Amino acid sequence: MEGYSFELITGPMSCGKTEELLRRIRRCIIAKKKVKVISPDVDTRAKGDYIESRNGLWLDAIKVKHSMQILSAVKDAEVVAIDELQFFDSNIVKVITQLMNEGKKIIGTGLELDFKAEPFGSMPELMCIATKVDKLHAVCMKCGCEHATRTQRLIDGKPADKSSPLIMIGGDETYEARCIKCYELPDIQGKKKSLGLKLLNFSKD
Numbered sequence: 001m002e003g004y005s006f007e008l009i010t011g012p013m014s015c016g017k018t019e020e021l022l023r024r025i026r027r028c029i030i031a032k033k034k035v036k037v038i039s040p041d042v043d044t045r046a047k048g049d050y051i052e053s054r055n056g057l058w059l060d061a062i063k064v065k066h067s068m069q070i071l072s073a074v075k076d077a078e079v080v081a082i083d084e085l086q087f088f089d090s091n092i093v094k095v096i097t098q099l100m101n102e103g104k105k106i107i108g109t110g111l112e113l114d115f116k117a118e119p120f121g122s123m124p125e126l127m128c129i130a131t132k133v134d135k136l137h138a139v140c141m142k143c144g145c146e147h148a149t150r151t152q153r154l155i156d157g158k159p160a161d162k163s164s165p166l167i168m169i170g171g172d173e174t175y176e177a178r179c180i181k182c183y184e185l186p187d188i189q190g191k192k193k194s195l196g197l198k199l200l201n202f203s204k205d
């Protein structure tokens with residue numbers, strides 16, 4: 001049980017989560033730890049078995065479809081890095097708890113909110129069991145402020161509405177980091193706009 005920990009790095013799209021993960025992994029490699037990197041099979045951002053951050057750094061990663069597969073994949077590792085945690089099935093919480101019980105150091109990244117500004121996958125539970133949580137902010141792509149906490153989905157350049165599916169892989173959609181003021185979530189086809197403040201339980205009208 002020597003020094004188990006679970007460090008979770010979270011925030012919106014383009015806040016530097018994967019860059020920060022790679023920075024921490026490099027330090028573990030310098031310390032001569034046995035490191036294994038895991039990424040979910042749904043993520044099409046990286047081509048092949050490695051993860052790539054937006055500044056071009058990359059690292060070999062094992063692609064995993066079901067979270068239970070992580071246990072056998074990282075048996076001999078001292079440090080387990082997991083990218084894009086929001087995409088894993090709900091067993092990911094048990095899997096990470098077990099890895100902590102085995103005394104491993106886990107470093108993970110994940111989007112805390114989906115494009116509808118609702119908690120993404122198992123991220124709420126993972127934030128609870130983490131021994132350290134870092135919330136990174138991005139630069140808002142609309143107003144340029146440094147407090148972007150939301151991920152805006154755009155389809156043909158327009159904000160996607162509430163009926164858009166949670167996960168779109170390989171579609172024509174793009175994503176932008178936005179601050180709470182610039183974030184938009186149209187109800188239906190852009191007719192009615194909401195600021196996505198549902199979680200705060202008040203309406204603008």
Ligand SMILES: [Zn+2]
Pocket residue numbers: 140141142143144145178179180181182183
């Ligand atoms: Zn803004």
